[in-house]
Amino acid sequence: MGRNSGGVGARGGLQPGDSSYKGKIKNVESLIKIKDPQVYKAVGEAISRYHSVLGVRQRKVKLADLGAGTLGVHVTAGGVSEGVYLNKKSFNQKKAKIVSDTRRGYASGWHTKTNKPIAHTVTHELAHATWNEHLTGAKHRAAGKEIRSLYTQWRKDKKKSGYGSYARTNVSEFWAETVTKAVHGKADKYTKKVKAICKKYDL
Numbered sequence: 279m280g281r282n283s284g285g286v287g288a289r290g291g292l293q294p295g296d297s298s299y300k301g302k303i304k305n306v307e308s309l310i311k312i313k314d315p316q317v318y319k320a321v322g323e324a325i326s327r328y329h330s331v332l333g334v335r336q337r338k339v340k341l342a343d344l345g346a347g348t349l350g351v352h353v354t355a356g357g358v359s360e361g362v363y364l365n366k367k368s369f370n371q372k373k374a375k376i377v378s379d380t381r382r383g384y385a386s387g388w389h390t391k392t393n394k395p396i397a398h399t400v401t402h403e404l405a406h407a408t409w410n411e412h413l414t415g416a417k418h419r420a421a422g423k424e425i426r427s428l429y430t431q432w433r434k435d436k437k438k439s440g441y442g443s444y445a446r447t448n449v450s451e452f453w454a455e456t457v458t459k460a461v462h463g464k465a466d467k468y469t470k471k472v473k474a475i476c477k478k479y480d481l
């Protein structure tokens with residue numbers, strides 16, 4: 279797989295398709311292999327915080343070599359969540375470098391703003407594991423009806439603030455970015471609603 283195109287690289291942050299990744303996942307390793315202890319700590323804190331805010335247990339999160347030039351991906355296989363993979367090329371860099379890469383995603387208006395750049399990617403991918411449009415379980419389908427209607431309402435809302443354009447890509451990215459905002463960003467009616475949906479459908 280090729281390098282990022284100029285446009286995508288300049289945008290910073292996650293790349294389109296991170297919720298339905300079909301590329302290669304190689305050399306999967308435990309998170310404990312993360313080189314910078316500060317990055318390892320931030321990733322662990324993100325997973326714990328996800329659990330404490332949304333009541334959703336920790337999902338499979340690993341390091342891997344990914345084909346795409348993205349920070350992380352979530353894989354759905356056979357209608358169920360398979361796992362979250364964080365790109366070693368990104369997560370084995372120094373903390374400051376990962377933070378600056380993600381901040382480019384905020385500055386360009388691509389990512390929904392949060393105050394936790396490293397946790398952002400982890401939380402975004404965990405959100406895909408909690409719900410995305412490829413999950414086929416009964417509770418996921420039921421939740422999907424509410425999420426799609428929320429997405430329609432959100433798209434029409436001219437007064438919403440803090441959201442990046444990536445959230446407009448599709449309903450799965452809307453969900454992941456709004457859940458990330460719910461955990462690390464400024465609360466609003468959409469962040470409250472996604473938390474309520476997690477609880478209502480026991481996602």
Ligand SMILES: [Zn+2]
Nearest residue numbers: 296297451454
């Ligand atoms: Zn995503």
